Amino acid sequence: MESEPRSAKGRRTRARLIQAGKRVFERDGFLQARISDIAAEAEVSHGSFYHYFDSKESLFREIAAEVEVRLLAVDDAASSEEQATGPIDRIRGANRSYLTAYQDEAAIMRVIEEVSRYDEDVRRVRTERDDQLAARLEAAIARLQSEGLADPRIDTRYAAQALGGMVARFAETLFFGRRDLDLDTAVEQLTLLWANSLGLKENRPRKVRKAAGAA
Secondary structure, eight states, X not given: OOSSOSSHHHHHHHHHHHHHHHXXXXXXXXXXXXXXXXHHHHXXXXXXXXXXXXXXXXXXXXXXXXXXXXXXXXHHHHHTOTTSSSHHHHHHHHHHHHHHHHHHTHHHHXXXXXXXXXXXXXXXXXXXXXXXXXXXXXXXXXXXXXXXXXXXXXXXXXXXXXXXXXXXXXXXXXXXXXXTOOHXXXXXXXXXXXXXXXXXXXXXXXXXXXXXXXX
């Protein structure tokens, strides 16, 4: 098995197998997906599959890891938007970016959620993503407290776990079958819950920190 092909052709073939696997897993689910179907979708021979992956499990774990990284990267990009007029606007933007990205990946995320119940490696990838997201949220909440915008009584660690978990689990509810829920309304309601939980009443400007040595 060649996990990291040296040739450009090998890298393209491996990438094609990953994309084909994602489509087949989305269509058939993990248990019903067959290596022969993945190979056919990628337009390679059945034997070629084993040149790059030793099983459909190893392929799925890589796909799951890539998807989780993309979701985390989207959240990271959204949280770095410093041009927003205030903290509530930044929270709204982050919620919209995350839910939109999750919607784009909803088909494979449904399969990842199912497999994570019995596959330790997939579950570990999800846990790592949740932990990284919680760490970023904790830092963001602490920053809001230092700027006098968030309730100082809030424990940043607990709040990050609770609010991050709320958004992640709500995304599953929103895209795994609740057709009566609207994305725009979901963004506004999640933002309202976030703002109320942190004690953010309005988009107040940040405190202006005096430069060292200023009068």
